[in-house]
Amino acid sequence: MEAFSFLGDVLSLANFGAMMIGIVVGLIIGAIPGLGPPMAIALMIPISFTWEPQTALIMMVSTYAAGLYGGSFTAILLRAPGTSASAATSIEGFEMTKRGKAMQAIRMATFASVMGGLISGLVMVFLSPPLAKVSLLFGPAEYFLVAILGLTAIAAVSFGALLRGLAAGMLGLFIATIGVDNMTAFPRFVYGQTGLLSGVGILPTVIGLFAFAQALTLCEGSPQSNISGKSTLSWNIWPRISEIVHCRWSLVRGWVTGLVMGIIPAAGGSVAQWIAYSWEIQRGKPGDQFGKGEIKAVAATEASNNGVTGTSLIPMFVLGIPGGISAAVILGALMIHGLQPGETLFRKTPEIIYTVMWGFVLANVLMGGVAGLMARLLAYCTLVPRGVLAPVIMIFCVVGTYTASGNPYDIGIMIAFGVIGYFAQKYNFTPAGILLGVILGPIAEQGFRNMMVITDGNVIPFLAGRPVSIIIIVMIVGALYFALRPKKWEAAEKELNVMPKDEFSDKHDEFAEVKDD
Amino acid sequence: MTKLWAERLTALGMILFAGAFLVQSIDLPGSSGTFPLFTEYVIILLAVIMIVRSYFTKDTRFDGNVNFDFSYMAFKPFYVMIVSAFYAYLVFRVGFYVTSLVFYFVVTLMTGYRQVKVITAVAVVLFPLMYVFFTIALDANLPRGILM
Numbered sequence: 224m225e226a227f228s229f230l231g232d233v234l235s236l237a238n239f240g241a242m243m244i245g246i247v248v249g250l251i252i253g254a255i256p257g258l259g260p261p262m263a264i265a266l267m268i269p270i271s272f273t274w275e276p277q278t279a280l281i282m283m284v285s286t287y288a289a290g291l292y293g294g295s296f297t298a299i300l301l302r303a304p305g306t307s308a309s310a311a312t313s314i315e316g317f318e319m320t321k322r323g324k325a326m327q328a329i330r331m332a333t334f335a336s337v338m339g340g341l342i343s344g345l346v347m348v349f350l351s352p353p354l355a356k357v358s359l360l361f362g363p364a365e366y367f368l369v370a371i372l373g374l375t376a377i378a379a380v381s382f383g384a385l386l387r388g389l390a391a392g393m394l395g396l397f398i399a400t401i402g403v404d405n406m407t408a409f410p411r412f413v414y415g416q417t418g419l420l421s422g423v424g425i426l427p428t429v430i431g432l433f434a435f436a437q438a439l440t441l442c443e444g445s446p447q448s449n450i451s452g453k454s455t456l457s458w459n460i461w462p463r464i465s466e467i468v469h470c471r472w473s474l475v476r477g478w479v480t481g482l483v484m485g486i487i488p489a490a491g492g493s494v495a496q497w498i499a500y501s502w503e504i505q506r507g508k509p510g511d512q513f514g515k516g517e518i519k520a521v522a523a524t525e526a527s528n529n530g531v532t533g534t535s536l537i538p539m540f541v542l543g544i545p546g547g548i549s550a551a552v553i554l555g556a557l558m559i560h561g562l563q564p565g566e567t568l569f570r571k572t573p574e575i576i577y578t579v580m581w582g583f584v585l586a587n588v589l590m591g592g593v594a595g596l597m598a599r600l601l602a603y604c605t606l607v608p609r610g611v612l613a614p615v616i617m618i619f620c621v622v623g624t625y626t627a628s629g630n631p632y633d634i635g636i637m638i639a640f641g642v643i644g645y646f647a648q649k650y651n652f653t654p655a656g657i658l659l660g661v662i663l664g665p666i667a668e669q670g671f672r673n674m675m676v677i678t679d680g681n682v683i684p685f686l687a688g689r690p691v692s693i694i695i696i697v698m699i700v701g702a703l704y705f706a707l708r709p710k711k712w713e714a715a716e717k718e719l720n721v722m723p724k725d726e727f728s729d730k731h732d733e734f735a736e737v738k739d740d
Numbered sequence: 741m742t743k744l745w746a747e748r749l750t751a752l753g754m755i756l757f758a759g760a761f762l763v764q765s766i767d768l769p770g771s772s773g774t775f776p777l778f779t780e781y782v783i784i785l786l787a788v789i790m791i792v793r794s795y796f797t798k799d800t801r802f803d804g805n806v807n808f809d810f811s812y813m814a815f816k817p818f819y820v821m822i823v824s825a826f827y828a829y830l831v832f833r834v835g836f837y838v839t840s841l842v843f844y845f846v847v848t849l850m851t852g853y854r855q856v857k858v859i860t861a862v863a864v865v866l867f868p869l870m871y872v873f874f875t876i877a878l879d880a881n882l883p884r885g886i887l888m
Binding site: 442446607615621664671672 | 750754758761764768769770771772773774775776778779780782783786787789790793813814816817820821824825827828831832836840843844846847848850851852853855858859862866870874878880881882883
């Protein structure tokens, strides 16, 4: 097959060096809340102007893969997701950190991310042109339905407080309407504030709801204690075979979710982690501890997170349709180096595109090793006293928020969401629901209104003639059914709810006796 | 106050919140108000269900009273929120690094942490590192004021 003939090209000194630079920069910048892969990739562009196109692009895609993975570190250790794609991981990962199992969570996140990126990269290498045609099947109706599918995850992540979870989701949807309406250009709920005309960004929302809110929570209680309650850390970055076997089906579900959702431009990446998370909750077994630090949830969300990366690049390479901001930046880099996305890229310059794709595959493998040292260093954060850690996190929240947009209003929005997230956590209103609403609101609203215009109000006959829409509707119904029916692990937990929380957690944690080393 | 009454008051708050914006959404031109109205109606519906459920529920999570604690320890996060608001305002007037340094010391002491040597050591290491990384290496756009 043609792709194999370019496998050796990726191992040249220049390409390998570019890959390592991309991995290191991606990991570091991806770990800082607010900076993320798009900024990291954008920083690499000027450096690579004079490089060979494949070398430059290998660096970009390596930065992309490593940046998404790097965001998981702070998500797990501090509940401060480096990117919005790590928000779902932060929910269970941080609970594991509080139980002294930070390195176990990072080990599983590493394995899931490395394998997810590897599989996604191989799919990209061998199946790019046929899979790109799938993304063309998605129109306004499908985007609206995908957003609804993502919103069904709210029911699953509410952990029994369904009404509050749905209310949180609706609040998020409402907040997403603030700003100028895309269709009528009329400002909604801005009250004369020019900073609100562009709406409420996803980044200040994520940083506020998770990182800043967590910093406020850290201000409670004893300032001398640390997050994990431990005084030592482990060096082991790779999971045990028993952990992988325990999470095998969670990993597979996460990878499948990421691979499938990555194909959908502009919507897939945001939704994938939440669908993987809610699917995992629905498939839970007695003894699973969702909401209290369940390793299978970390496996699933991280698997989907990096499973998206390769397939999200397919529409960009084949059709010129970027799957997200990172892909859009890479598309810009592609064009700066004189390349045009599309069929000609594969026909006229296969040596470039296939080398880049193999570079992406190899980068995913290498980043696991490079991450080992970084994860260990970052994990020391969990040993820092809360009283010192809280203001440091808040300062980094401001840095991340302002650096991304340069909009002073975003800092106020971030702090406001921090306050909302703090109270939401305290009173069981599911911050994840608010975030899902903010992320999916614009997609849902635009898709719905475009669909109404196209169909002139006759939605049902229109949807009935679109097979992809029907498939998504079936998935929505299925997701709602499984989300609303009683779950085996919730029933088991209720039977044992007379036990103190910590005792219950250790009794039903298969790895409770496993030291974090 | 019992938890059931807390639930009802929360639902009432949701109705008032959604109602206030619902009145404004009705006046939005064209189809601009469709989606906001949808979310507001659903919030009100959910709040009504919460109130009705509170009169019939047998869920043990609603048993007991809400404990109010007005001590400094319980209100620490609120005071930090207020200080954060000042920080967000001053960071654009004074400058990022100076304001952040003051914010760091103030909040650390507010949380009750009193080991000044550790606080100072962290500041001595952290802020120069931040300057080198963000300002020199990344040339990041950070808030500027009359000072650094």
